[in-house]
Amino acid sequence: MATISTVSTQNDSAGPAQITQQPLQVAKRLEKFKTTIFTQMSSLAIKHGAINLGQGFPNFDGPDFVKEAAIQAIKDGKNQYARGYGVPDFNSAIAARFKKDTGLVIDPEKEVTVTSGCTEAIAATILGLINPGDEVILFAPFYDSYEATLSMAGAKIKGITLRPPDFAVPIDELKSTISKNTRAILLNTPHNPTGKMFTREELNTIASLCIENDVLVFSDEVYDKLAFEMDHISMASLPGMYERTVTMNSLGKTFSLTGWKIGWAIAPPHLTWGVRQAHAFLTFATSTPMQSAAAVALRAPDSYYVELKRDYMEKKAILVEGLKEVGFKVFPSSGTYFVVVDHTPFGLENDIAFCEYLIKEVGVVAIPTSVFYLNPEEGKNLVRFTFCKDEETLRSAVERMKKKLKK
Amino acid sequence: MEEKLSSVAKKFTPSPIQELSDLAQRCNAINLAEGFPDFPAPSCIKNAAVSAINSDFNQYRHVQGICDELALIMKRMYGLNVDPLTDIAICCGQTEAFASAIFAIIDRGDEVVLFDPCFETYEACITMAGGIPVYVALDPPQWTLDPDKLMRSFNSRTKAIVLNSPHNPTGKVFSIAELEVIAEACCKWDCLAITDEVYEYITFDNQKHVSLASLPGMQERTIITSSLSKTFSVTGWRIGWAIAPPSAASAIRNIHVKITDSAPAPFQEAALTALRSPAEYFETLRAEYQSKRDFAVELLTSVGFQIQFKPQGSFFLFAELPKNCLLSDVEYVKELIKQAGVVVVPGRGFFHGESSLDQSSKECCSYQSRYIRVAFCKSNATLTAAARKFGELMNATGYPRLHF
Numbered sequence: 005m006a007t008i009s010t011v012s013t014q015n016d017s018a019g020p021a022q023i024t025q026q027p028l029q030v031a032k033r034l035e036k037f038k039t040t041i042f043t044q045m046s047s048l049a050i051k052h053g054a055i056n057l058g059q060g061f062p063n064f065d066g067p068d069f070v071k072e073a074a075i076q077a078i079k080d081g082k083n084q085y086a087r088g089y090g091v092p093d094f095n096s097a098i099a100a101r102f103k104k105d106t107g108l109v110i111d112p113e114k115e116v117t118v119t120s121g122c123t124e125a126i127a128a129t130i131l132g133l134i135n136p137g138d139e140v141i142l143f144a145p146f147y148d149s150y151e152a153t154l155s156m157a158g159a160k161i162k163g164i165t166l167r168p169p170d171f172a173v174p175i176d177e178l179k180s181t182i183s184k185n186t187r188a189i190l191l192n193t194p195h196n197p198t199g200k201m202f203t204r205e206e207l208n209t210i211a212s213l214c215i216e217n218d219v220l221v222f223s224d225e226v227y228d229k230l231a232f233e234m235d236h237i238s239m240a241s242l243p244g245m246y247e248r249t250v251t252m253n254s255l256g257k258t259f260s261l262t263g264w265k266i267g268w269a270i271a272p273p274h275l276t277w278g279v280r281q282a283h284a285f286l287t288f289a290t291s292t293p294m295q296s297a298a299a300v301a302l303r304a305p306d307s308y309y310v311e312l313k314r315d316y317m318e319k320k321a322i323l324v325e326g327l328k329e330v331g332f333k334v335f336p337s338s339g340t341y342f343v344v345v346d347h348t349p350f351g352l353e354n355d356i357a358f359c360e361y362l363i364k365e366v367g368v369v370a371i372p373t374s375v376f377y378l379n380p381e382e383g384k385n386l387v388r389f390t391f392c393k394d395e396e397t398l399r400s401a402v403e404r405m406k407k408k409l410k411k
Numbered sequence: 412m413e414e415k416l417s418s419v420a421k422k423f424t425p426s427p428i429q430e431l432s433d434l435a436q437r438c439n440a441i442n443l444a445e446g447f448p449d450f451p452a453p454s455c456i457k458n459a460a461v462s463a464i465n466s467d468f469n470q471y472r473h474v475q476g477i478c479d480e481l482a483l484i485m486k487r488m489y490g491l492n493v494d495p496l497t498d499i500a501i502c503c504g505q506t507e508a509f510a511s512a513i514f515a516i517i518d519r520g521d522e523v524v525l526f527d528p529c530f531e532t533y534e535a536c537i538t539m540a541g542g543i544p545v546y547v548a549l550d551p552p553q554w555t556l557d558p559d560k561l562m563r564s565f566n567s568r569t570k571a572i573v574l575n576s577p578h579n580p581t582g583k584v585f586s587i588a589e590l591e592v593i594a595e596a597c598c599k600w601d602c603l604a605i606t607d608e609v610y611e612y613i614t615f616d617n618q619k620h621v622s623l624a625s626l627p628g629m630q631e632r633t634i635i636t637s638s639l640s641k642t643f644s645v646t647g648w649r650i651g652w653a654i655a656p657p658s659a660a661s662a663i664r665n666i667h668v669k670i671t672d673s674a675p676a677p678f679q680e681a682a683l684t685a686l687r688s689p690a691e692y693f694e695t696l697r698a699e700y701q702s703k704r705d706f707a708v709e710l711l712t713s714v715g716f717q718i719q720f721k722p723q724g725s726f727f728l729f730a731e732l733p734k735n736c737l738l739s740d741v742e743y744v745k746e747l748i749k750q751a752g753v754v755v756v757p758g759r760g761f762f763h764g765e766s767s768l769d770q771s772s773k774e775c776c777s778y779q780s781r782y783i784r785v786a787f788c789k790s791n792a793t794l795t796a797a798a799r800k801f802g803e804l805m806n807a808t809g810y811p812r813l814h815f
Binding site: 040061065074078079081083084085086120131136148152153156158260263265284286287290291294 | 448449451457464467503506507514517518532539644646647649662665669670671672674678
């Protein structure tokens with residue numbers, strides 16, 4: 005954990021040179037920035053030889069045709085700065101894909117910004133479009149960078165909790181929270197960690213409230229190709245919404261190349277402007293050869309996506325059935341490669357205690373969800389498992405839990 | 412919907428470098444503007460990246476080996492003891508290392524001292540974090556640092572100073588005496604220093620880059636940022652780092668994780684190969700850039716420039732327009748594109764005249780529109796072609812045509 009010193013040691017007149025060993029002063033905004041739970045759990049996992057169903061990246065690799073494209077780009081000398089907002093061919097591929105998925109026609113030069121992963125798209129969107137003091141609505145549980153980045157921008161966060169069993173949007177609470185003072189609402193669908201997919205009714209309701217109150221939507225759709233139980237709907241495709249929505253996505257989840265850090269933000273020009281300004285000083289440009297490869301990836305035929313879905317649905321079945329047999333209360337997950345369960349049948353006092361027990365005594369890693377809430381108490385009964393692992397790993401994990409996890 | 416922009420984003424204007432690049436591209440001009448090589452990256456490093464992709468190093472990762480190598484290098488080059496486990500954050504380029512460092516230490520209202528001229532991105536970052544940039548002008552033509560001017564810019568609100576050496580755009584390498592002046596100011600006012608040392612291996616005439624952190628009292632208050640980009644001609648790979656005392660490094664790492672999560676995995680692997688390059692690699696790099704520097708100086712001299720300050724480092728030449736040339740920097744650059752088919756950068760984008768502390772002379776700002784920046788990080792073929800184009804500017808009687 006970072007040591008945070010907010011005590012000023014400066015005084016108004018210049019003193020003699022100090023030879024003290026004081027901790028370097030760090031900014032007050034860092035209260036929200038701690039070592040992530042993922043790192044902690046991963047270290048513990050390695051120590052105990054546990055099977056890692058915690059961190060959301062595959063233990064299998066991306067498709068050869070994409071890797072080969074990157075290799076070719078490196079050999080062809082595409083190793084210098086890309087244009088800041090993206091390699092032209094990649095921007096075009098993103099626009100083409102977006103048209104295929106949503107029917108919306110966008111200008112790749114004016115409405116697409118390439119970033120180092122979707123994480124940076126989120127950071128650039130928030131830092132480029134949010135003023136200190138702006139109200140932003142966040143649905144809990146949420147991907148952990150949202151809260152941290154919003155606090156970096158000095159936003160006033162208003163949380164609305166999605167609750168089991170179906171994590172439906174509490175419409176009345178949303179109506180009473182949103183107002184003309186709301187600057188933006190953050191949306192993640194399909195949703196990490198619950199796997200919830202926002203329904204058309206929910207999106208319509210959110211949309212009309214946003215139009216009524218002139219609110220922006222920042223929509224994180226990285227798992228859009230892992231939509232299993234229903235079709236993914238992009239907020240930007242709803243009437244009146246494109247002009248006020250930033251749609252964010254990435255290569256990593258869809259193509260099992262999470263370490264390449266290729267993401268993007270799609271927004272109308274007046275919003276793209278702010279995203280690009282922030283992006284320019286956050287990372288300036290995104291990895292060049294990977295962008296060339298990503299353009300090839302996005303032009304993959306429909307069969308790639310069909311097969312991706314089929315593979316993941318098989319993996320999901322193994323995990324979900326296994327978790328049910330072990331005795332968890334498993335909540336339905338419509339999309340992403342995550343599933344959230346209630347661990348309380350096993351008698352541990354909270355999610356962190358359960359996860360530690362699971363690593364040390366059972367040899368499996370899950371993620372405690374309390375870190376994904378504004379109020380950690382709300383997550384204490386829930387833990388998240390991932391099924392982006394090969395089938396043998398999933399079966400082994402299930403076996404370990406069946407053997408060693410007793411109520 | 413312009414009111415939806417954050418107040419800081421509204422202040423930003425498009426990069427003049429980018430706009431001129433577009434004009435240059437339309438005119439098919441030789442590009443001596445942008446600061447990246449047009450020659451290939453070293454083969455062994457490219458091969459290492461290819462190998463990493465083939466070996467499935469493609470998921471989120473943190474390659475601790477990079478930190479181990481950097482610790483060795485810091486000791487060897489600068490005599491610094493750096494703990495690879497706690498003192499280093501790997502980021503997406505020096506850009507992200509700098510941004511994370513700023514967000515890690517700057518609170519709203521903190522002042523940050525910067526030298527003028529300087530790279531345009533620092534201010535954007537500082538402003539976004541709520542900091543206040545305070546400029547200290549380096550004095551032309553030698554870009555000397557005036558110690559009194561520097562001391563006067565510090566006060567109780569000063570949180571940090573940013574030092575870029577070797578320097579973009581002037582090519583200045585801050586001397587030990589100047590570093591001592593900076594260190595004295597930092598220690599006296601208990602301030603931090605953030606350094607940008609991306610050109611650390613590109614110094615000329617037996618000059619050696621000295622890291623500010625290696626001066627007495629400085630390591631505990633300095634955040635070093637640098638990257639692979641310029642040293643290994645891989646500006647498009649986005650592998651950089653911040654090196655700092657543990658509490659700051661930890662803070663920087665935590666912020667970086669929220670901004671991008673991690674640097675591109677296969678290039679982290681390739682970084683190991685790069686950082687293990689033998690001494691000969693760096694010697695060759697220096698020698699080749701020195702001869703390019705000499706070529707660039709000769710090139711401009713032959714068309715009427717008086718080069719009063721030869722670059723001591725980096726791959727930029729910052730040249731004042733000839734006295735008999737009445738054009739501004741922007742006008743000159745446009746004419747150069749149209750008449751000679753060569754593009755360089757007008758110097759004004761690097762100056763921040765209005766914010767400069769020293770307003771004593773009414774001429775103080777007029778030189779700010781009289782400089783051009785020439786990048787010589789280009790292949791010999793490109794430089795030779797550029798020389799030929801410049802040569803065509805001379806008319807039949809041997810006088811430069813390009814003066815109005």
